[in-house]
Amino acid sequence: MSLGSWGVRHAQACVGALGRLAREPVGSLLTILVIALALALPVGLNLLVENARAATGDLAGSIELSVYFKTDVPLAKAQQLAQAAGERPEIASVKLIPADKGLEEFRAYSGFGAALAALDVNPLPHVLELRPRPQASTTAALGPLKAWLVSWPEVDVVQIDSQWVQRLEAILATLRRLLEIAAVLLGLGVVAVIGNTIRLEIAGRRGEIEVIRLVGGSNAFVRRPFLYAGVLYGLLGAILAAGIVALAVALLAVPIGSLAGLYGSRFALQGLAPSEFGALAAAGIVLGWLGAWAAAARQLRAVEPRP
């Protein structure tokens, strides 16, 4: 068979499947709507998580490490170590606060000025404030950096100001995991819906399938229109799901914009990016194909020609 004939056969199967969907507009639309809702839910939740992440700003950029030197470390040594830290690729910025300056600030802002004046020596150490680069700001990446800093004999304590970030990360990670579970379950639901629709279609076309088998139609030939039907259900469901999500974003954009404005933020709700729409369409196609394949493989075995 030539490539042209092959293409024509597939185009015929695809157009035929589309025609059958169009001949049953209400039934097809209801099936597509169910698929769309099942796809829209995880996609909408994902969008919510992504927008929440964007709304809370660049969290990674706000993580800091405070390195407290021992009180007997001279300033020159602290400067030398600050320079060494600044040369590391994961460090974005380094700020050394000498003990004298620290005391000065403490005296000014703490309200213990008089008490501090009574001290003979400065009890405060030199402090190094490090800000890691965003890609090195994860909990996993900060561990080795902290270990490196602690290994200096001049260092007394290293403190990472990331507890609140870790909590937020944990909440988002939990949401993401819930999202993944929902996506898997709803994906299985889509497969089941499409599989059941194709099963009913096969039952309705049993006579035709028998005739095709009688004249020598292969399993692949018999299966082809049903696979296209499944793919079309999935694709149209994905397109409708994208529409539902776009509508939800449009409806929420104004009130969320107003809410963000009250907090002095210029945050704007983001919809699906073209790449995300592409992924959604691909997921719809794959799920549709899987559902149709599962139904066709099981059902078509039961349809044997009866002369």
Added chain:
Amino acid sequence: MIVFERAVKRYPNGREALGGVTLRVERGEMVFLTGRSGAGKSTILKLIALLERPTRGVVSVNGQNTSQLKPRRVPAFRRGVGMVFQDHKLLSDRPVFDNVALPLVVADTPLREIDRRVRAALDQVGLLGKERMRPLELSVGEQQRVGIARAVVSKPPILIADEPTGNLDRDLALEVMRLFRRFREVGTTIVVATHDLALVQEFGLREILIEQGRVVDGPVAAPLELPAMVAGVRLGEGPRKDDASRPGRS
């Protein structure tokens, strides 16, 4: 060529449809399978078309032992056997052209070739010009001719027909048989199951009488070693004279 050697067919419910049939149909030969309803005629056709496999024994079609054929090879095998049915088995929601084209479509025949061959087949059965009509818009005889056109459009080496004239009046039945005879003239092997013995006699072709799943008449064309269980069959013998018991001959 079709060869049955001691072919037994027992269905899952325990009913034995064929009890050791041995027969041979030569290439380009046209034979009639006759016998009462339930005698086993249709089972023989099913075994030829590989709609069933024999429980025991050998069924060989065009040199292929059907018992040994892998399931994935069955569709290609069936493309070599044209089938005509009493109830036509046409797709009522498709036009005549699409019905006739079906065996070519499933065989991935190029579109231009499909168009040419479908028109030729419809011309052969006298239905050229009706290719856009739906089967239900045609008379019963025309529907049967659509079924015949579909069976022969891919020029299969074997054509089987199960009671093809069952729903037709005398003239139409004769017309259908004349069509079959024409296909035989171009080398097609034809097996027709029928209980219309008047029709069989009119054409004077070999007849194989089946009774209770056994061949009781119609010798094979070449000697075969037959099992003792095949009662009433003698190689090389002509039709039995005492055939008053045959259906339709009383």
